Amino acid sequence: MTHSNFxxxxxxxxxxFNTGQAAEYNLYQDPITSLFKLRQFGERLTExxxxxxxxxxxxxxxxxxxxxxxxxxxxxxxxxxxxxPQDENDExxxxxxxxxxxxxxxxxxxxxxxxxxxxxxxxMAAEKGGGCE
Numbered sequence: 535m536t537h538s539n540f541x542x543x544x545x546x547x548x549x550x551f552n553t554g555q556a557a558e559y560n561l562y563q564d565p566i567t568s569l570f571k572l573r574q575f576g577e578r579l580t581e582x583x584x585x586x587x588x589x590x591x592x593x594x595x596x597x598x599x600x601x602x603x604x605x606x607x608x609x610x611x612x613x614x615x616x617x618x619p620q621d622e623n624d625e626x627x628x629x630x631x632x633x634x635x636x637x638x639x640x641x642x643x644x645x646x647x648x649x650x651x652x653x654x655x656x657x658m659a660a661e662k663g664g665g666c667e
Contacts, residue, residue, distance in 0.1 A: 550578055 540554030
């Protein structure tokens with residue numbers, strides 16, 4: 535490519551220059567990539583303008599707060615056991631963690647358990663009567 539329409543951005547905004555040039559390069563060979571690069575260009579340009587004029591993204595902060603609130607709510611419900619119906623036959627989390635720790639101690643140091651000939655690879659499934667044995 536001999537000349538880019540975005541050459542005037544090269545010194546002050548090299549990221550915009552590179553993104554615009556990539557959009558030009560891909561225009562006829564891969565129009566989807568070109569559109570993607572133009573979208574990136576627009577997003578970056580918007581960020582620069584908002585930073586330069588010390589503006590805040592009006593909807594961004596509201597949406598981020600909502601997402602953070604939703605994530606916190608989900609985590610709280612998960613730790614309280616309210617996300618899915620609880621099975622009273624399930625072992626307590628403390629016992630499960632202890633069992634996991636014991637299993638880790640049986641590994642070869644690389645996270646792989648050393649199995650003996652004839653030993654099930656799916657011990658929990660075998661305990662419950664399932665599995666592929």
